[in-house]
Amino acid sequence: MATTCPKCGATAGTSAEECPQCGILFSKWQQRESNVASGDTARYAAIANATSSEFNWTILIIVATVVAAIFYFLNLDAPQ
């Protein structure tokens, strides 16, 4: 039974690991397809959105607030 390329439809050999016409790796293509089916693409997109510049600004504000609080408490402990 010959393998048919899921991308371009070319017929590959029975034990072929990759398409002779477009060169995709069948195992990687199937893995990618199953990731899409299980919603991993949405999760990756959510991670990509979470690392946008807006998210980084939020982190910067939180870090700046924590650093300011640390300096505030260090000043409280310091002898007058």
Ligand SMILES: [Zn+2]
């Ligand atoms: Zn192909």
